[in-house]
Amino acid sequence: MSAQPSSARLHARKQAMDDLDHRSLGPRLDLWHIQEDAPGMVFWHPRGHTLYRVLEDDIRGRMRRLGYAEVRTPQLLPRELWMRSGHWDKFGDHMFSLGEGERAMALKPMSCPCHVQIFNGGLRSWRELPLRYAEFGICHRDEPSGALHGLMRTRGFEQDDAHVFCRAEDVAGEVARFVALLTEVYTAFGFAAPEVSLSTRPLLRAGSDALWDWAEAALADAARGCGLSYAIQPGEGAFYGPKLEFALRDRLGRSWQCGTVQLDSVLPDRLGASYVAADGTRATPVMIHHAVFGSIGRFIAMLLEHHAGALPFWLSPDQVAVAPIAQDQADYAMQVLAAFDAAGLRGVLLADGETLSRRIVAARAASIPVVAVVGAREAAQGTVSLRERDGTTSVLTLDRAVSTLSERNRPPRASVDRAGGADLD
Known part of the structure; x- marks a missing residue:
């Protein structure tokens, strides 16, 4: 038998995998691009930013309901702060820095020392704890060029950072x-239960x-x-404390490390964080670092590959394309689009000079999940x-279409009570 069919099959399989790579899906779906000079x-293009x-x-809404206060901290900070925290010794080679002497500054590679500064902004009492901060922190790391990989590994990214300042006796409840x-x-984003690892002292x-x-x-x-079962990863903890790492498997069976929760008694002490304990003495809080997504861009890359570009309705940048059959229905199409918009649905009008079939094909190529066709009968x-x-x-x-699509415009939810328990709706 000729080897050509096998070679052709291998080529076709590689092409199919390349088409499902987020580096191909992103530009093809007009979500983002990365250019050679940066x-x-x-x-991020409009659809990608949506x-x-x-x-x-x-995630902002979920964390607000759990009592996290959102904060915003600077991107450019004194190098001395990173030296005191220990990050300069550990990550200095991968930090963007500028200036010398008193003007020596560095772009933040993570937000944790910044949140300690906010905690230190006032005299804290044990009655305030646990104190929870959340930030969508923009970070920069000078990754080597060979390590860059689409959205999976970038030099500029945003994390869903959160830090909890608490007492030792609060740790179990906060982790729960x-x-x-x-x-x-x-669960809402369509992934099975994560694999969990406990990373111990490096x-x-x-x-x-x-x-x-x-x-x-x-x-x-x-x-x-x-109720978590976990594998031990010896020596893989952060320099300031151990961590639990949560890895997701996509539909191709690949494992991606995403969420993490880290227990830290080092940074609060190094950066002078303290609170007044119940007995009137000064005590150092425990600091819990955690993130659900990690890098938001990286999570988007995972979602695209996991769903092969066909994102669920509630996640799709454009959820419904309104396509009038003829110009005579343009006014009614605008009425339909306005009704979708008023209901919080993300609609787009497809009313160019192409045939209806070509516009439907274009909507499918853009991975828009629903096309709303309106003709003379629908308008009447x-x-x-x-x-x-x-x-x-x-x-x-039209009213029923709006209510039907609105029902789909929310993720599967689980309610989390303030003690940390979860019940799927």
Whole structure:
């Protein structure tokens, strides 16, 4: 048998995989681009930024309901701050810095020291704890060019950073709260339960062995209290504390590390954080670092590859394309679009000079999940013909179409109570 068919099949398989790579999907769906003269920096297009904001707004709302206060901190900070925190010794080679002496500054590679500065902005009491801060922090890291990989590894990115300042006795409850949040988010975005790892003390670290003994035991106990089974990753912890890492598997079986929760007693001490304890003495808080998405751009890349570009309705940048059959229905098409917009649905008008079939093909190529076709009959009867990705169609009144699509315009939710428990709706 000739080897040509096998070679052709291999080529076709590679082409199919390339087509599903987020680096191909992003430009093809007009979401973003990265150009040669700005390696590792992402230019988000309108459709891509819409998707970006859907993710950001979703996690923002969930965290607000759980008692997190959103903050904003500078991107450019004194190098001395990073030296005191220990990040300069650990990450200085991968930080963008400028200036010398008293004017030595650096772009932040993460937000944790900044949140300590906010905590230090006033005299804190044990009655205020746990104190929770959240930030969509823009970070920069000078990654080597060979490590850059689309949205998966960039030099400029945004994280869903959060930090909890608490007492040792609060740790188990705060970790449970985070795990419940993480579980509901991953479920809503279409992923199965994550694989969990406990990363322990690295060779180069800050803090005493006794402190690490307590932190590793406390985080392990909290994980078991949440019903988590985990693998041990020796030596993979942060320099300031151990961490739980949560990895998601996509539909191709690939594993991607996303969420993390880290237990830290080092940075608060180094940066002078303290509170007045119940007995009137000054005590150093425990600091819990966590993120659900990690890098938002990286999570978008995962979502696109996991869903092969066909995002669920609630995530799609453009959810419904309104397509009048003829120019005579243009006014009614605008009425339909306005009704969708008023309901918070993301609609787009496809009314150029192309044939209806070509416009429907263009909507499918843009991965718009629903096309609302309006012709003379629909305009006369106040209806729309909805065409789904799978080819099914339904003719509904405009009000019914709006309510039907609105029902789909929210993620599957799980309610998380303030004690950290989760119940799927």
